[in-house]
Amino acid sequence: MAPAFAAGLPAQLFGGASPRCLVPMGIDQDPYFRVVRDIAGGLGQPKPAVVHNKFLPSLAGLHAKMAATGPSGGAIHLTDTPKQVRKKMNSAFSGARGDGSLADHRRLGADLETDVPIKYLQYFLEDDAELATIEAGYAAGELTCGEVKQRAAAVVNEVLARHQQARARVTAEDVARFTAVRPLL
Structure with missing residues (x-):
């Protein structure tokens, strides 16, 4: 609950102000933050958005669970190297039709x-x-799985590089x- 209230964070972050919190989350976390929204008024705090x-x-694959623990092949970690990302993306589930041959x-x-690499491009590629172009070419069979995986790995590596550089600046x-x-409140 505490991250849903700005009062629980260092005042220096906000110049002494106490702004409202915006909480990005997966739908599986919704019940917890509904409770937070219900009790916020009683704590004298604004409801988080x-x-x-x-x-x-x-x-x-789309139906496999991505977990932070266990075999790491199903997840790309924020500390992965570009080489690890390329290796993992090259092993990612693809949306091949037919028998999986290049001819098919x-x-x-x-x-x-x-197709998992396409999902990563849809999430991380900023150029619509x-x-x-990639989706049209891939759906038509003009781009191969390997080419799409290569582009997805490059895009993810760009995002990770920015994160890793920012993380390195944290003292x-x-x-x-x-x-x-x-005190939280």
Whole structure:
């Protein structure tokens, strides 16, 4: 509950103000934040706003569970190297039709509804025109699974590089200040 109230965060983050919180979450977390919204007034806090995000699928397929523990092949971690991301993306479930041969792919195209690398591109690729071009070419069999996986790995690596650079700038003092014991309300 505490992350849903700005009062529980260091005042330095907001210049002494206590803004409302926006909580991005998966739909599976909704019951918990409904409770928070119900009790916020009684705690003298504004109700947090929530945004439901789509789940990012496991690399093993749309119906496999992506977990932070266990075999790491189904998840890309924020600390993965570019080489690890490429290896994992190359093993990701693809939406191949037919018998999985290149000839069938060229003839039948890819199933964009089940293809995991396409889902990662839909989530992370900021250029909508490029995404539309990739989807059209892939669905028509003009682009191969390997080409789409290569582009998906590159896009994910760009996002991870930005995150890893920002994370490297966080100091021990920043962590200590953020995690200091203090009143929640």
